[in-house]
Amino acid sequence: MIGSIQSETSSAIATMEHGRQLMQDGLERNAKVAAVLAQISEQSAEAGEQFAAITTATSEQSSTATVLSANLQSIAQANGEQREVVANLADTARELDRLAAQLRQEVERFR
Numbered sequence: 001m002i003g004s005i006q007s008e009t010s011s012a013i014a015t016m017e018h019g020r021q022l023m024q025d026g027l028e029r030n031a032k033v034a035a036v037l038a039q040i041s042e043q044s045a046e047a048g049e050q051f052a053a054i055t056t057a058t059s060e061q062s063s064t065a066t067v068l069s070a071n072l073q074s075i076a077q078a079n080g081e082q083r084e085v086v087a088n089l090a091d092t093a094r095e096l097d098r099l100a101a102q103l104r105q106e107v108e109r110f111r
Helices: 002-110
Strands: none
Touching: none
């Protein structure tokens, strides 16, 4: 009977030891999972910061593109106005040349 109690006690101790070992393994795995989850969380936060920086940069580039477009339109308009002024100057020069030719003819008539 004592042998049977000792045997059952030994079996219970072995079962408890096995359970303790399983619990220890579970705790170690849980710690590893927690470390990996913390790393994932950190990387996710970093990715969020990078996305925010990209969004800001894209917005700034869009604003810059809008300003450049407006500047190019202003330059194109100024070029059109300058062409008109040059055309008017050319017309005026031709008119002056015609008047000068008429004046020469008038002067020649009186000589």
